[in-house]
Every structure is written in structure tokens, then in C-alpha cells.
Amino acid sequence: MKSKLLEQIKEIAPKLLSIEDLWTNRDQHYHTFLSLGFPDDKVEQWRQTPINDQLNKPLYYVTDNSPKQIERLDDYFSCPIENFEKYLFLIHNGAPLYSDQVIFKDPNTGMIAGSLRHAFLLFPDIFNKYFDNIADPAYNGFVALNMSLASNGFFLYVPSGVKVKLPVQLINYSKGDDNPFIQSRNLIILDDNAEITFLQCDDTHMSVDNSFYNILTEFYIGKGATLYHYKLQNKSNNSSLINTMFFTLNESSNLHSLSLTYNGGFIRNETIINMDAPEANAKIYGLGLIDRQQIIENLAFINHNAKNCTSYQTFKNIIDEEGRGLFNGHIKVMPGAQKTSAYQLTRNILLTDEARIFVKPFLEIYADDVKCSHGSSIGKLDDEALYYLMQRGICEKNAKLLLMYAFTNDIVAEIHISDLKKQTIGMINRRLKGELSACDQCILGCTKFEIPELDFSDF
Numbered sequence: 001m002k003s004k005l006l007e008q009i010k011e012i013a014p015k016l017l018s019i020e021d022l023w024t025n026r027d028q029h030y031h032t033f034l035s036l037g038f039p040d041d042k043v044e045q046w047r048q049t050p051i052n053d054q055l056n057k058p059l060y061y062v063t064d065n066s067p068k069q070i071e072r073l074d075d076y077f078s079c080p081i082e083n084f085e086k087y088l089f090l091i092h093n094g095a096p097l098y099s100d101q102v103i104f105k106d107p108n109t110g111m112i113a114g115s116l117r118h119a120f121l122l123f124p125d126i127f128n129k130y131f132d133n134i135a136d137p138a139y140n141g142f143v144a145l146n147m148s149l150a151s152n153g154f155f156l157y158v159p160s161g162v163k164v165k166l167p168v169q170l171i172n173y174s175k176g177d178d179n180p181f182i183q184s185r186n187l188i189i190l191d192d193n194a195e196i197t198f199l200q201c202d203d204t205h206m207s208v209d210n211s212f213y214n215i216l217t218e219f220y221i222g223k224g225a226t227l228y229h230y231k232l233q234n235k236s237n238n239s240s241l242i243n244t245m246f247f248t249l250n251e252s253s254n255l256h257s258l259s260l261t262y263n264g265g266f267i268r269n270e271t272i273i274n275m276d277a278p279e280a281n282a283k284i285y286g287l288g289l290i291d292r293q294q295i296i297e298n299l300a301f302i303n304h305n306a307k308n309c310t311s312y313q314t315f316k317n318i319i320d321e322e323g324r325g326l327f328n329g330h331i332k333v334m335p336g337a338q339k340t341s342a343y344q345l346t347r348n349i350l351l352t353d354e355a356r357i358f359v360k361p362f363l364e365i366y367a368d369d370v371k372c373s374h375g376s377s378i379g380k381l382d383d384e385a386l387y388y389l390m391q392r393g394i395c396e397k398n399a400k401l402l403l404m405y406a407f408t409n410d411i412v413a414e415i416h417i418s419d420l421k422k423q424t425i426g427m428i429n430r431r432l433k434g435e436l437s438a439c440d441q442c443i444l445g446c447t448k449f450e451i452p453e454l455d456f457s458d459f
Helices: 002-017 026-036 051-055 116-122 124-130 141-149 383-391 396-412 418-432
Strands: 087-092 095-098 103-105 112-115 153-158 168-176 180-190 195-209 212-221 226-234 240-249 254-263 266-275 281-290 295-304 310-319 324-333 340-350 356-365 370-379
Touching: 002 026, 002 051, 002 141, 026 141, 087 112, 087 153, 095 112, 103 116, 112 116, 116 124, 116 153, 116 180, 124 180, 141 180, 141 212, 141 240, 153 168, 153 195, 168 180, 168 212, 180 195, 180 226, 195 212, 212 226, 212 254, 226 240, 240 254, 240 281, 254 266, 254 418, 266 281, 281 295, 281 324, 281 396, 281 418, 295 310, 295 340, 310 324, 310 356, 310 396, 324 340, 324 370, 340 356, 340 396, 356 370, 383 396, 396 418
Parallel strands: 087 168, 153 180, 168 195, 180 212, 195 226, 212 240, 226 254, 240 266, 254 281, 266 295, 281 310, 295 324, 310 340, 324 356, 340 370
Antiparallel strands: 087 095, 103 112, 112 153
């Protein structure tokens, strides 16, 4: 099946590469893909990843990513959180949906958001300054394939000095039981001293979804700019998602990124951060709730290329049944990047003997005046803490829930949107109780977002 997908790609590539109203360099990236191919377990970064199992499905390549006009965006996804105002954008199977304008320019702030393809056509000066200057096509075959054949996605530009008050929410959802293979490419630009909150949601529109999504997102954070980035994922148990994010950080820029993975058959998140100027700061957090036979992977690669930069990483997983998790963290401090401060931590709880986690923290340091550390822990729920709670009249079920809530608390505490934090507590509550699979609405569309109440009826 993997070879059949490759044959499909080779067959449709000439048609996609000949589209005239698309960006250049696609032929070059396509040849990079052909030389790299799809990664497999012979590549170190993919050694523990059963990627062939995902590619050997009877996938078909989706070629039409043209924007589609609909009457109301809320007819597809609603977001009933109280007081949660936002700019909402939808992408369905790689195609942007819009009700009024295919690309939106705020007359007050100058913010531009909408179809990537139309941004290329309508705002070439901004687009060409950043596009193809962030991601590396040689990183792996999925990145090269996306850079060559993806024909649409999402574009966001925040002008210099603008602080956008409302969050921008991009819902990237899939719908299909016929194994679509989808490419989508996003470009997010914050000019100097800009600030914005960006929610990037990966969702399943129907409970039955066998899609394979390959998403590439490039972020440029200008001098003194601040990006609050949330990655929220609630996919079908039969879906596959490769999510690759490249960040370029400039002088005194700030990145606060947090990923929450509630559900998904196979999800691989790769975060590559290049700190290219002094005084840049990056904080990255991740939480995965994994059960059944789900596979959730998080990889973070931070390149300290300049002096006086700081990075902080904390990733946590709770893994039940036959779930599999993976964390691969790599901090690289280049020569001359003195006064670097870098911290990396991963903690993992395995609830069954069949649950698995693969962890690989790594430091690569070529400077001598740095503070770098990493830590990793894998274990089960604390027996003494469990016994302590049960001795005080709390049943075993609720005692375990309390310990798992406590385990997730420091990640949830990093959510700076109060309504999103409240929603997340409710989602974690439902997920840990086994009530939540893939929703048929946006990850923020669940109405059960009250703070959890424990059930004491068992004693």
C-alpha cells in the first residue's frame, strides 16, 4: 500500500506542480521528497514509530484544496464557551471554508488571515518575504512532500506593534471514511513587537474518520514579539496525523506553546525551534492522554543559535490499556551561544502492564558558559499517596482520579485564557473517566466544561 501511495503521488505531481497561481521552488522540494522518500524505522528519529502501518492503509491523495464558501461557519462547528470571543477560521480536508471573505484584513489592526493561496496572490510583498525561509525541506520526507505539493492552508500576519486582543482559532478538521491523504500548509507571521494568541485545533468532524493528515506550520516571531500558541487535538481512533511546526525566534521574542492531545489513533507532533537572536525565550508544554491502542508522539528540537536565550520544556503523558507514547527532546547549543539556559523534563504514568512509553532526552552543547539540564521519569500512580487518600474515605476509583488530576495540574496552569482553562479541566475530567472519544464538534465545543465533581457514592 505504501508503494501504491507513492505511485499516486508520482502520477498527480505533474498536475499539482504545474498550477500557475502557486509559489515557486515546488519542483525543487519535490525532488527532495523523491530522494528522501517516506521515513521508516531505519531512520533514528522514527525507530520506535510504526509509520509503515499508517502508510499501508488504502490511502487516496486529495488534490482539490480550493476554498469553499458556506453560509455560516458555525453550522460546521460551534463554540459555546461563555465569553469566548475569537476570530474563527476553518479548514476541511485541506480546503479553507469561508462565509464572507476568503481572506480577511482587519481595518483596525491590519491583521490578515485566511487562505494561504489567496495571501500569496493578494499580499505578495509580505508573503514572499517569509515563505520558504523557515521550514527545511530536507528535514524529512513528509516536510518535503508538503512543501512541494500542498496547494493551500492558512495564513496569518500581525503587523509591527499590533497586539491583537481576540484569539485567532483555526480548526483543521477531517471528515471521511475513505482514507483521504491530505496536505495542508500554514504560515504564521508576527512582525516586530506584535502579540497574538493562536489556537490551532485538529479535529474529527465525524466519529468515523480514517484520514491521514500531513500538516506543516511555519512560525516567524519578530523582534520583541510574543506568541501564545495552543495546539488542541481530538481525533478519531482510526485517524493519522503528522503535525510538524518550525519556529524562528528573533531578538527578545517570546514563545509560549502548549499542546493538549485528548484523543487520536496516531498523532506525531514535531516542534523545531530556531533561536536565532539574543534574548529569545521559549516555553513549551505538552500533555497526552493515551489509551486503547493509540499512539501519541511528541518531539521537540530546540536550536540555541544565539547567546542569552532561554528555553523550558515540560511534557507529560498518562497512558492506559495498550497505548503507546513517545517523547524525543533535543537541545542543541551552538558555538558562541553563551549564557544559554535550557531545561527539559518529561514525566509519564503507565496505568497498565501493556502501556508503553519511549523517552529520549538529549543535550548537545558546544559552548562552555551555559546552564542546561534534562530529566525523565516513568512510573505508576504513587501507592503511598493512593493509600493515604483511601484511608480518608475516598474510594480507589476517585483516589486515582485525584492523583491523575494533580499530575496534569501544572500543565493546565500554563493556560492563560481562563475560559479555555475551565474547558480543559472538564475535558480532562471526561477523558480520565473514559467518557471522551473523538467529538463531532470542535475541541472547544464541548458544553461540559465545569470543574470536575467527584462521585462519592461508592462508599
